[in-house]
Amino acid sequence: MGVLISLLITLEVLQGGAFSDFNDEEWQQSFELNLLSFIRTIRESLPYLKKQGGKIVNIASSSIKEPIPGLVLSNTFRTAIVGLSKTLASELAPDQILINTVGPGRIATDRIQHLDQFNAEKQGVTTEEITEKSINKIPLGRYGEPEEFARFVTFLVSGANTYLTGQSYLVDGGMVKSI
16 A cells, blocks of 8 residues: 655745735745645646556644634635545545645654744744743643554554544644644
């Protein structure tokens, strides 16, 4: 059984701003990076996956359930990944291919540390203050560990998952409040 985990992240994703802050070129660039890259990766894997079945997990963002203020580009295209996955779940099911989307919350990685430092500099406060403010929004009271996130994705691509497809999941310690 084949497995494809689409994790396509670059620092360019960090480009924040409001709707009126971006021109057509910036929207197009974000489309290429944050959606079309997933489409291309899935398309290239399908001939292999269709031969034997398989699993696709798209790693997106917690914004798939709750938009993040000031990240209109990311919010727009991350939710499009969910729409793509939901559509493909029906199309790919006859080939025994399961596809899901997972959105990490605040997972203790270098990327989150970089984001906390970036936000601290932007707000003129310490990184520790930003981290503490973020942790206070998480019911479990801490950032998740990469291993915790990996265990969930491992389940989705394992033989134990035989029926979950077209779904969106958050691994966020209860941070996102949407239903």
